[in-house]
Structures are given as structure tokens and as C-alpha cells.
Amino acid sequence: MRSDYSGVQxxxxxxxxxxxxxxFFYEGVAKAVNAxxxxxxxxxxxxxxxxEWFVDLASNPGTLAVVDVLxxxxxxxxxxxxxxGGLTRTATFFGIIMLALYYLATPPWPGFxxxxxxxxxxxxxxxxxxxxxxLFVTLFFPTGHIVGLDRLLRLARxxxxxxxxxx
Amino acid sequence: MSDEIRNGDEELFDxxxxxxxxxxxxxxxxxxxxxxxxxxxxxxxxxPTPPPPPPVEPPPSRSxxxxxxxxxxxxxxVPVIGALGYSALRRKGLADDERxxxxxxxxxxxxxxxxxxxxxxxxxxxxxRIGIVGYGGEGExxxxxxxxxxxxxxxxxxxxxxxxxxxxxxxxWLEQENLNLExxxxxxxxxxxxxxAIAASTQPIRPGGDTRQLKPAKRYRHYEELCNAPDVDAVxxxxxxxxxxxxxxxxxxxxxxxxxxxxxxxxEEGVWPMADAVKQSGxxxxxxxxxxxxxSHEKAREVVDKGVLGPITLVETTTNRNDPWGxxxxxxxxDGNPRTIDWELFQENAGNEVPFSLERFFRWRCWYDYGTxxxxxxxxxxxxxxxxxxxxGIPHSAVASGxxxxxxxxxxxxxxxxxxxxxxxxxxxxxxxxTLANGRDRGIVMMGHDASMEVGTRLKVxxxxxxxxxxxxxxxxxxxxxxxMLTYQSGFKGVDAVTTPTQEYFASxxxxxxxxxxxxxxxxxxxxxxxxxxxxxxxxxxxNIDRGIEEAITCHMAxxxxxxxxxxxxxPIQRKIV
Numbered sequence: 001m002r003s004d005y006s007g008v009q010x011x012x013x014x015x016x017x018x019x020x021x022x023x024f025f026y027e028g029v030a031k032a033v034n035a036x037x038x039x040x041x042x043x044x045x046x047x048x049x050x051x052e053w054f055v056d057l058a059s060n061p062g063t064l065a066v067v068d069v070l071x072x073x074x075x076x077x078x079x080x081x082x083x084x085g086g087l088t089r090t091a092t093f094f095g096i097i098m099l100a101l102y103y104l105a106t107p108p109w110p111g112f113x114x115x116x117x118x119x120x121x122x123x124x125x126x127x128x129x130x131x132x133x134x135l136f137v138t139l140f141f142p143t144g145h146i147v148g149l150d151r152l153l154r155l156a157r158x159x160x161x162x163x164x165x166x167x
Numbered sequence: 168m169s170d171e172i173r174n175g176d177e178e179l180f181d182x183x184x185x186x187x188x189x190x191x192x193x194x195x196x197x198x199x200x201x202x203x204x205x206x207x208x209x210x211x212x213x214x215p216t217p218p219p220p221p222p223v224e225p226p227p228s229r230s231x232x233x234x235x236x237x238x239x240x241x242x243x244x245v246p247v248i249g250a251l252g253y254s255a256l257r258r259k260g261l262a263d264d265e266r267x268x269x270x271x272x273x274x275x276x277x278x279x280x281x282x283x284x285x286x287x288x289x290x291x292x293x294x295x296r297i298g299i300v301g302y303g304g305e306g307e308x309x310x311x312x313x314x315x316x317x318x319x320x321x322x323x324x325x326x327x328x329x330x331x332x333x334x335x336x337x338x339x340w341l342e343q344e345n346l347n348l349e350x351x352x353x354x355x356x357x358x359x360x361x362x363x364a365i366a367a368s369t370q371p372i373r374p375g376g377d378t379r380q381l382k383p384a385k386r387y388r389h390y391e392e393l394c395n396a397p398d399v400d401a402v403x404x405x406x407x408x409x410x411x412x413x414x415x416x417x418x419x420x421x422x423x424x425x426x427x428x429x430x431x432x433x434x435e436e437g438v439w440p441m442a443d444a445v446k447q448s449g450x451x452x453x454x455x456x457x458x459x460x461x462x463s464h465e466k467a468r469e470v471v472d473k474g475v476l477g478p479i480t481l482v483e484t485t486t487n488r489n490d491p492w493g494x495x496x497x498x499x500x501x502d503g504n505p506r507t508i509d510w511e512l513f514q515e516n517a518g519n520e521v522p523f524s525l526e527r528f529f530r531w532r533c534w535y536d537y538g539t540x541x542x543x544x545x546x547x548x549x550x551x552x553x554x555x556x557x558x559x560g561i562p563h564s565a566v567a568s569g570x571x572x573x574x575x576x577x578x579x580x581x582x583x584x585x586x587x588x589x590x591x592x593x594x595x596x597x598x599x600x601x602t603l604a605n606g607r608d609r610g611i612v613m614m615g616h617d618a619s620m621e622v623g624t625r626l627k628v629x630x631x632x633x634x635x636x637x638x639x640x641x642x643x644x645x646x647x648x649x650x651x652m653l654t655y656q657s658g659f660k661g662v663d664a665v666t667t668p669t670q671e672y673f674a675s676x677x678x679x680x681x682x683x684x685x686x687x688x689x690x691x692x693x694x695x696x697x698x699x700x701x702x703x704x705x706x707x708x709x710x711n712i713d714r715g716i717e718e719a720i721t722c723h724m725a726x727x728x729x730x731x732x733x734x735x736x737x738x739p740i741q742r743k744i745v
Contacts, residue, residue, distance in 0.1 A: 014243075014244075018244055018247070022251060026251070026255060029255050029259075033259050044333075055332060055333060058333075059332055059333040059335060080248075083244055083247075083248050083251075084244055084245065084248065085241070085244060146240065147240050147241075147244065148240075148241060148243075148244065149241055149242070150241075151237055151240055151241040152233060152237065152238070152241040155233045155237060156233075
């Protein structure tokens, strides 16, 4: 198949994908190595239409343990997928779901006040939302098959080499 | 439509792993069984443009498709990830090294307290028969912690859980062990409360899968009768303070074990007959400082024992509450009147006898005739918490001051009150400072030459900038003045339902619950269980009569100082406040 991205476009898209992957991966690793980390405080201050569900998750030690493990390993695997460009679409898809959950847990909508202070001023759009949008770009402008393990997977599956435009 | 977008769409439709519901780690890694063909290039349904022409590149062979160039491109990001992994691990390693070095330097165990492990459920073959004297708010909490809840409480907790899913009190209560008890006897001067205790004694929903059919508790008019009843093995005393001493003496003389609420007595004079009766009878005695069960207090003790704080010269402890309930303006029951309340018995051993008063009966903590105000109610808890950690014992001297500055409702105990205790043999001063008209969270602080420690459900130790012990570590940056060098949070992950300011105060002091093996557990339950286990299997209680003497004398020194307007001293020879 052909890729019609220019060299600059490929570089920019891979850089975006890689940066988001790095962010996911390190967030996951930092939580994994901290024995005291828990999502309880974050879930507890949830507001908006899903807040009851999030608070429910936090209030039961059993479900909270599952949520914590899923979150940590979700972050690490999505991060690795995006950085390595392997199973990129799957990683992007789950990354979008995770970001959507983070966004909906504490949406910066008018009328909601949070006890954990944010480091900036946000109205409706926050950095989570922007990262979510960036992942949509990654989903629809994929690069894993150009720079990434998906290139090998594609070849192994016999789906053809990648011809890049010389422009 | 631009080429780039078309390319993206192709990819989306080509690699439809997700739509096939495959697990992310499988599927894509397996060889595609499909023959080598061009990817389907159907546009989305809403795409107005015709399908793009199939690309004209030649189909590659399965084996010969991977060239050096492909490998380089496929693995282009791996070196950077290696660098990320390395730096992350290095950062973690450095942090771990620093942490380990610091903990080793301080001699502190990394884990939670060794004293408290996960609760193991015991079965008790013998039934203990309990009598309760004083079934007011505190009495009801204690009896409920033993497994006998009033039906109203069960109903209220169920409704609270519907309202707030975080409210797990009922579940936690049901998870308690079956203590194999019977509530056989009740004595309360107010008919309504006695009836409530009887209702709780047969209420069929009980913790630990206890399904026994129980007989209703018998009501006794006088505590002497209850203490001498043959079907009572142990007595819980939750009356106002002025009755603690005579009831304990009656129970001990009858050979009944005693769990008594704090403050241990209302007066200095009440301490000695009570202590003698307990010691001579050999009964098991527990004073109701349930925060003895706090996990974090044990950790605080370890921190102090290891000398992390250096010489401690000043300890500050506080009570700030800011609502009428916290200032003992408790509800006056609509059915309270001279016919339903045995006023004469209530006044037995009180400071003064006065005509019937609903306010005095229902808000007894506001008068010195029945208690000692902030001293016996709240300083007693704060002092006992510090005594757990520092083993202070009875102070050398005390001076106290304060006044009725906010709740000018006829009370004679102060609502703003401070007390200073000197311990010259420990080179230490203890300051207690309290107001019932401000809710600022001040907590307990222990101040040493090398570090300060804040004590609550969590511990926070911060090095002192002029510390001798940490001078090198401070210069190195291993320890910083603006950041705690040690924190400890009882092993719990989850959310607590603590809703009112007074509840927050109680929770922060371990007066409601603590944690065992990561689960929230009522400290009332743990403290009572410790007493019951000592009755059944021997051993001592954590707040025994000696700790009780220290608590009572300390509180009474401050009360005497306030009432007499002078500094008072403890005479260890005469065993008397002078």
C-alpha cells in the first residue's frame, strides 16, 4: 500500500504518537512502582453524570483494587503500543476510552468544583480532552505501519510493503 | 478528499481487529490466513466520493518483504524507549536508594505496625452475659459494637446507604466477629433509653452470622441490683462521669468485669476506691479510650522510640469543634419528664443536688456536678493518645485557664480552655488547647530538637532545619525542611464516609475507626473485643486501671487548677494533688 504522507508529516505524526505514548507509559510506571498509589481520591471527587458509578468503584476495596490494576496496566500497555507503533490502532482505541473516562470522571464543566486543585484554568476543554483529540488524530492518521512494529506485522501478514512518497 | 485522509480511512477499514472483538494482545500478532490481496477500500457510508482505485504496487512475497530498511523503520522508536526505560528505572532506583538509606538511618520499619496484623476471626465457645448501665448515646454505640443494634439504627444505615453508596457502616458492622454474647441486663434512669436497650437485645440482625434467638434483657432500677444479678458476667458503664466510680466499685465487689467510659472519675477522690476495688477483686478492667486501637499511634511510638525526633521538649495537643452538638448541646427527648426519669438516682454522687432539670439531664457535660467539661471529655482522649506514645504518666504540675466565651447557655464548664503540664523529669511540657467555637484542624504535634511529628490517622515527620542529627542529610538534600521526611498512612485504600465536622474530628483522632489489614474497623469494637478476649483468655487490656489512674489524675489536676485559679502539683508520696 502507499503512504502519501510527506517526510515532515510522518515525522510530526510519529512525534505526536510517541509523545502521547511516553506520557501514558510513564504515568503507568510511576503508579506501578508506588505501592501506596490508589485511584480512590481521584474517583471520590468525581462529579457529573457518571460520578455515582465512579464513587461506587472507589468505595468497595475489591472493585477499587481491580480498577487500580486495570488503570496501571492499561496506561503501560497503551503507552508501549503508541511508542513502539505496535498494535497501534488497538492501543489508540483503548487510550481514547481511558482518556474519555478520565475526562468524564472530573469534567471541567461550569458548576463543578474540585478539591484536588488543577494546575491551570479550564472550562470544558482541559488537557485530557486535548490529548483525547490528539489520539483521534493518531487514529485517523496512522503511522505504526510506517515507523513502528506494525510495519513488521503488516509484512509478516503479507499485506505489502509501504511505499512512501518522495515529496 | 486528500490522499492523506484516504490513507487513514484505508487503514481504519483494513485493520479491523477491534471490530472483530479480538483481544488486543492476540489476533494481530498471528499470521493473517487471508491470501495476499489488497485491503478492502470501501469508503464510509457517508463518504460521497467514489472508492479510490486500487493501488498499483506489486504484491510482495511473504518471506522477501522485510528488508533492512523495514527493520530500521519498524524499530526506529525502540532506542528512545530504551532511554525512557533506563531513565525511569534510574529515577526510581535513586528514589528507592534515598528512601532505603533514610529509613535505615532512622531505623524505621518500612511496613505497617508489627503489633496489628489482619484481623482473624475467632470463635468463642462460651457465652458471656453483658449488663449495661447508662444506655445514652455512648452506651448505645458500645452495645451496638458488641453486636446488638437498635432496629432504628439498622433502618437508618440502610437508608443512608441508598443515599450515599460510600456509607458502608452497616456492612462493616455485619463483618464483625460473632462475639457470642448476650445482653441480659440494662439499667438506665430514663425509661425510653432502657426500653431501647431491651429492643436492641433481641434485634435479630447481628454480625458474624449470629442467628441465635435471644431473650430480652431484664431492666434493673438500681445499678447495684444489676451488678449483683447472677446472669451478668461483665458490666459496661456509660453513665455520666460522677457515677463511674460507685458503679465500678459495686461491679468489682460482685466479681464482675468492667468496661468503663472515660473520664474514669469525676473527682480525684473517686479514683482511689475505684482503683482499689479493681485491683483487689482481680477483675478485667478497660477504660473506654478506644483510640488505643489506632494503628498510627503504634507507628508513632516506634518513631519516638527510635529517637527520630531527638529530645522532645514540647507536645501540643488540641480540640477544635464548632457545632452545638460538639459543645454538648444535645437533644432533649420529648418524653423526658420527672415521671420517666429517676432524677434522685441520677443525682447520686453528683457534686450538688438540684431540682429536676431536663437540660442538666440531657446535657450533663455542661455542668461540673456530673463531669469536668473539656477536661474529662476531650483532654482525657488527647492525653491518653500522647500517653500511649510517650508513656508520660502523671505530670509534675498543671496550670489551666479559660472561660465560657461562646455558649453562654447557663453552663458552668468553660468552652474555651487551655492547660499546661510540666514533666521536669522528662524535660518536657505538654500543652492542651481547645475551643468549641472554631473548627480549625490543629491536631497533635510532638516537637523534638531533630524533627517534629504530626499525629493523627496519618503521621507526618518533618526534619528541623537546625537539627544536629540530620545536619549532613539536610546539607546533602536527602532530607528537606519543607517536605516531610517520613509519612505514614494506616494501610487503607478507599474512601471513608465522614460527613460532619465533629465526625471528622472524631475520625482524625481514631475515635470512630482504624484500619486492620486494609479494612476499616470500628475502634469501639476493637477496644471492647480486647477487653472480652482478656476476660476469656487472660492477658491485660491496653487501657487498664493504671493507665486510668494517670488519665484521671492528669485531668483532675487541670480541672483543680482552673477552678482554684492557681498552679497545682502532684505529690507522689501522699498520692495527692496539692
